Amino acid sequence: MTKQVAVAIVGATGAVGSTIMERLVSRNFPVKSIKFLASARSAGKPIEFNDETHTIEEAKPEAFEGVDVAFFSAGGSVSEALAEEAAKRGAVVIDNTSHFRMAPNVPLVVPEVNRGALKEHNGIIANPNCSTIQMVAALQPLRAAYGLTSVIVSTYQAVSGSGIAAINELKQQSSEWEKGKDVEASVLPVKGDKKHFPIARNVIPQIDVFEENGFTKEEMKMINETKKIMSMPDLHVAATCVRVPVVTGHSESVYIELEQEATKEQVFEALRTAPGLVLQDDITAQGYPMPIFAEGEDPVYVGRIRQDLSNKRGWHLWIVADNLLKGAALNSIQIAEAMLEDNLL
Amino acid sequence: MTKQVAVAIVGATGAVGSTIMERLVSRNFPVKSIKFLASARSAGKPIEFNDETHTIEEAKPEAFEGVDVAFFSAGGSVSEALAEEAAKRGAVVIDNTSHFRMAPNVPLVVPEVNRGALKEHNGIIANPNCSTIQMVAALQPLRAAYGLTSVIVSTYQAVSGSGIAAINELKQQSSEWEKGKDVEASVLPVKGDKKHFPIARNVIPQIDVFEENGFTKEEMKMINETKKIMSMPDLHVAATCVRVPVVTGHSESVYIELEQEATKEQVFEALRTAPGLVLQDDITAQGYPMPIFAEGEDPVYVGRIRQDLSNKRGWHLWIVADNLLKGAALNSIQIAEAMLEDNLL
Numbered sequence: 001m002t003k004q005v006a007v008a009i010v011g012a013t014g015a016v017g018s019t020i021m022e023r024l025v026s027r028n029f030p031v032k033s034i035k036f037l038a039s040a041r042s043a044g045k046p047i048e049f050n051d052e053t054h055t056i057e058e059a060k061p062e063a064f065e066g067v068d069v070a071f072f073s074a075g076g077s078v079s080e081a082l083a084e085e086a087a088k089r090g091a092v093v094i095d096n097t098s099h100f101r102m103a104p105n106v107p108l109v110v111p112e113v114n115r116g117a118l119k120e121h122n123g124i125i126a127n128p129n130c131s132t133i134q135m136v137a138a139l140q141p142l143r144a145a146y147g148l149t150s151v152i153v154s155t156y157q158a159v160s161g162s163g164i165a166a167i168n169e170l171k172q173q174s175s176e177w178e179k180g181k182d183v184e185a186s187v188l189p190v191k192g193d194k195k196h197f198p199i200a201r202n203v204i205p206q207i208d209v210f211e212e213n214g215f216t217k218e219e220m221k222m223i224n225e226t227k228k229i230m231s232m233p234d235l236h237v238a239a240t241c242v243r244v245p246v247v248t249g250h251s252e253s254v255y256i257e258l259e260q261e262a263t264k265e266q267v268f269e270a271l272r273t274a275p276g277l278v279l280q281d282d283i284t285a286q287g288y289p290m291p292i293f294a295e296g297e298d299p300v301y302v303g304r305i306r307q308d309l310s311n312k313r314g315w316h317l318w319i320v321a322d323n324l325l326k327g328a329a330l331n332s333i334q335i336a337e338a339m340l341e342d343n344l345l
Numbered sequence: 346m347t348k349q350v351a352v353a354i355v356g357a358t359g360a361v362g363s364t365i366m367e368r369l370v371s372r373n374f375p376v377k378s379i380k381f382l383a384s385a386r387s388a389g390k391p392i393e394f395n396d397e398t399h400t401i402e403e404a405k406p407e408a409f410e411g412v413d414v415a416f417f418s419a420g421g422s423v424s425e426a427l428a429e430e431a432a433k434r435g436a437v438v439i440d441n442t443s444h445f446r447m448a449p450n451v452p453l454v455v456p457e458v459n460r461g462a463l464k465e466h467n468g469i470i471a472n473p474n475c476s477t478i479q480m481v482a483a484l485q486p487l488r489a490a491y492g493l494t495s496v497i498v499s500t501y502q503a504v505s506g507s508g509i510a511a512i513n514e515l516k517q518q519s520s521e522w523e524k525g526k527d528v529e530a531s532v533l534p535v536k537g538d539k540k541h542f543p544i545a546r547n548v549i550p551q552i553d554v555f556e557e558n559g560f561t562k563e564e565m566k567m568i569n570e571t572k573k574i575m576s577m578p579d580l581h582v583a584a585t586c587v588r589v590p591v592v593t594g595h596s597e598s599v600y601i602e603l604e605q606e607a608t609k610e611q612v613f614e615a616l617r618t619a620p621g622l623v624l625q626d627d628i629t630a631q632g633y634p635m636p637i638f639a640e641g642e643d644p645v646y647v648g649r650i651r652q653d654l655s656n657k658r659g660w661h662l663w664i665v666a667d668n669l670l671k672g673a674a675l676n677s678i679q680i681a682e683a684m685l686e687d688n689l690l
Contacts, residue, residue, distance in 0.1 A: 154499035154598035156548045156587065174519045174545070181637045195631045200519075201592050202637040203501045205649050205663045210628040214609075214651035223654065236655040240598040240663065242501065245590045247546050253499035253585040255600075264559075283555040286540045292526045292547040304550050306559035309568065310581040318550045318585065 003340060004032035008067040008091065010059055010082065011074030012036045012047060015163055016096050019329035020071050025050045029333060030340070037063050038074070061085035068345055069336050072096060073328070087123025092345060094125050094332045101126040101225060108228050110331060111338040112276045113140040118339055125335055128229060129221040130327025131155050131241065131250050136229050137300045137326070138319045139256065141274035142267065143230065147259025149313075150236040153222065156244045156251040157207055158291060159199060161323050162188060166199070170245055173200030189243060199245050207241040216241055249291025250327060252319040261312050264305070271302050276326070281305050289320035300326055348685060349377035353412040353436065355404055355427065356419030357381045357392060360508055361441050364674035365416050370395045372678060375685070382408050383419070406430035413690055414681050417441060418673070432468025437690060439470050439677045446471040446570060453573050455676060456683040457621045458485045463684055470680055473574060474566040475672025476500050476586065476595050481574050482645045482671070483664045484601065486619035487612065488575065492604025494658075495581040498567065501589045501596040502552060503636060504544060506668050507533060511544070515590055518545035534588060544590050552586040561586055594636025595672060597664040606657050609650070616647050621671070626650050634665035645671055 007024070011017040024031060036047050037059035045056045057063055059078065064070060064086035072079045073096035083093045083100065100106040107117035108126045113136050118125065128136075135153060142148065159166040165187045173183045177200070185196040189206040197204055208217035215223070222239040226232075236257075244251075262270075272279045280289045281303040289301030300321040308314030321327055339345045352369070356362040369376060381392050382404035390401045402408055404423065409415060409431035417424045418441035428438045428445065445451040452462035453471045458481050463470065473481075480498060487493060504511040510532045518528040522545070530541040534551040542549055553562035560568070567584040571577075581602075589596075607615075617624045625634045626648040634646030645666040653659030666672060684690045 152497055152600050154585075156501070156589070171522060174522055177516060177519055181640075189631070193631060197635060198637055201590065202635055203589055203591060203596050204635060205596070205598075205633050206631060210631075213654070214628055214649070215654075236653075238600060238653050238655070238659070238661065240499075240600075240649065240661055242596075242598065244501070244548055245546065246548060251548050251550070251587075253550075253587065253598075255497050255583060255585075283559060286534070286538060286551060286555075288550050290542060290547055290549060292543055295526075304559070304585065308581075308583050309558070309560075310583070314583070316583065316585055 002030045003345065004030045005340070005345060006032050006066055006068045007034045008037055008064060008070040009034065010037045010070060010072045010078060012038065013042070014073055015160060015324055016073040016328045017071070019324050020073065020332060021049055023329050023333050027333060029336070035063065035067070061089070064089045064091045067091040069094060071332055083124050091123070092121065092125065092339065093123060094127060094335050096127045096328055096332060098129065098221065100124050101128065102228065108225060109335050110136050110229055111334045112137050112274070114229055114231065115338050118335070118342065118344055121344070127328065127332045127335065128225045129218070130161055130323040131157060131218065131252065132222050132225040132229070133327050133331050134250060134300045134319055134321035135222070135252055135254060136226055137276055138271065138302045138317060139230070141270040141277070142256065142258060145266070145270045146262045148232070148235065148256060149259055150257040151226065152238045152255045154240045154253045155242055156246070157241060158246040158248045158250055158323055159188065159243065160248045161250070165191070167247055170199050170247065173198050199243060202245065204243040205240065207243055246291045247295070248322055248324060249294040249320055250323045251289070251291055254317045254319055256315050256317065257311065258313045258315065264307060267305060267315060271305070276300055277302055279303070289318060291320055294320045294322050297322055298325055298330055347375045348690065349375045350685070350690060351377050351411055351413045352379045353382055353409060353415040354379065355382045355415060355417045355423060357383065358387070359418055360505060360669055361418040361673045362416070364669050365418065365677060366394055368674055368678050374678060374681070380408065380412070406434070409434045409436045412436040414439060416677055428469050437466065437470065437684065438468060439472060439680050441472045441673055441677060443474065443566065445469050446473065447573065453570060454680050455481050455574055456679045457482050457619070459574050459576065460683050463680070463687065463689055472673065472677045472680065473570045474563070475506055475668040476502060476563070476597065477567050477570040477574070478672050478676050479595060479645045479664055479666035480567070480597055480599060481571055482621055483616065483647045483662060484575070486615040486622070487601070487603060490611070490615045491607045493577070493580065493601060494604055495602040496571065497583045497600045499585045499598045500587055501591070502586060503591040503593045503595055503668055504533065504588065505593045506595070507536070510536070512592055515544050515592065518543050544588060547590065549588040550585065552588055591636045592640070593667055593669060594639040594665055595668045596634070596636055599662045599664055601660050601662065602656065603658045603660065609652060612650060612660060616650070621645055622647055624648070634663060636665055639665045639667050642667055643670055643675055
């Protein structure tokens with residue numbers, strides 16, 4: 001019999017938290033008990049889960065007593081303040097923020113890629129960045145079969161990665177079509193940054209703030225997290241991250257170099273049989289992944305697969321997934337499911 | 346005194362043809378006389394140019410008698426039928442279609458890159474594909490200074506590249522926001538292809554039809570035309586071409602490898618001083634090119650320039666230009682201007 005789990009959700013009202021709640025139910029996660037934790041301001045308010053009304057409690061250290069798994073998605077500062085307190089009280093924290101991702105003693109996990117890292121946890125597991133998760137899920141089967149030496153990715157990222165305010169901004173701007181470049185913008189590219197630009201009818205080559213080396217934080221996340229998840233510190237990874245006027249579903253144009261040569265049939269077969277992936281590549285029927293069709297779906301879709309014309313070890317891939325599901329909530333729950341199966345909970 | 350030129354425009358009512366007309370006036374091109382040629386169906390209709398009303402004539406071989414320069418943008422079949430007839434009668438044809446681009450005896454020209462090729466013409470000059478023009482314009486100064494060995498590009502292409510029907514489709518779908526993936530689609534990705542997909546809230550990794558090797562025709566144009574324009578048959582070029590919900594302005598995420606190492610200052614300087622380029626790269630002020638601000642502007646904008654973190658000869662660029670101007674009409678007129686200056690007309 002599966003162990004029944006005492007769950008806590010920190011940040012239940014956000015885009016990721018509410019998707020975690022929905023997927024816990026739809027995946028029949030063995031919830032023994034559940035509590036919803038938020039700031040003192042929200043404590044006492046009602047919240048619906050699986051057709052029952054619960055009351056939000058204040059997120060403070062003692063609230064984690066008796067909790068088996070705590071899903072955190074309330075921002076880096078909340079994770080910083082409370083994740084270690086929760087772990088101290090015996091909860092396993094699955095953290096959706098970037099706060100602990102690069103900490104050496106915190107596993108950064110996509111179960112299809114590095115499930116084995118879970119057993120080295122010290123009470124906190126980090127869920128990777130959305131754009132990283134879908135990419136490594138598609139790279140892993142190719143790396144396992146043929147080795148991997150280089151990854152160059154350009155992203156086409158949906159606005160829902162920036163939260164509900166960004167979705168509303170795109171919607172508002174889209175209905176003000178005729179105003180062109182003069183539409184109001186106050187959220188994208190980065191809520192707290194100096195300037196804001198329209199996203200409707202536009203693409204913005206900035207996600208998160210800039211670092212001194214000219215890359216954005218989002219780009220550095222993709223570079224550093226990919227190396228950590230795949231345990232390949234010397235892998236060549238480069239990223240250009242771009243926001244596009246799509247609501248949900250991140251797309252990625254990825255060029256990779258394999259260590260060994262492979263045939264197209266071999267590459268297709270490796271991707272077709274990999275867990276969590278759907279191969280969608282049929283050029284005669286215009287079959288390829290697109291974000292509008294990935295929205296609300298669990299898998300990572302891969303298509304437009306073709307061998308480079310100059311480099312036999314070079315391959316081009318087009319990878320699409322729902323950034324709120326496999327990119328966030330779903331992967332968090334899959335981490336908990338893997339830990340249950342592996343008797344780590 | 347500048348020579349006065351007898352001009353003919355074939356396809357004046359299309360998106361490119363009308364932009365050519367507008368720019369001939371705004372750039373004070375020395376028009377001695379102008380005629381507008383179209384199918385028999387349109388012959389006799391009035392057309393406005395520079396505040397005067399002209400009458401459209403039927404495009405037939407004799408119509409090119411006495412013409413110095415004929416701009417063709419009425420589709421490949423019209424160019425196939427009439428370009429050589431025009432050239433035979435002494436006109437220099439500047440062809441905006443893809444029909445002659447890869448013909449060995451037809452120069453394929455971006456004046457900033459390979460102006461010298463103009464003097465080898467045999468009556469026909471081909472204007473390259475829009476996404477190719479802006480890329481080679483930005484690559485040329487770096488190639489000239491430091492050599493170039495590899496180019497890997499992912500594009501973010503505007504719908505106006507597919508004509509006015511595609512613009513209207515995006516506009517219509519944007520106003521039907523709430524319908525999601527069920528909005529009507531009948532133009533994109535390719536008018537004559539089997540399936541059509543929504544472009545609002547979506548990105549489509551197909552521009553033009555597929556070739557047997559898995560690349561689209563648009564991708565093969567970028568690969569083959571880049572090698573021809575730069576006279577580098579062995580250059581490694583790879584492309585993934587993607588349509589995004591932008592009206593006008595193509596964007597490109599480009600990874601290149603130079604032959605020699607260069608500093609960031611040297612790369613900036615090469616781009617800053619190159620003709621036709623505007624360097625827009627100031628990460629402290631969120632300064633980078635975006636299509637919404639390139640629309641209606643002549644230059645090719647380059648930004649997000651950064652040295653690769655693993656490869657000192659690797660550089661990342663973000664290149665944006667108006668696909669109807671530098672990508673089509675403007676480049677055609679610049680070809681004619683260069684030929685005038687070089688006494689080739």
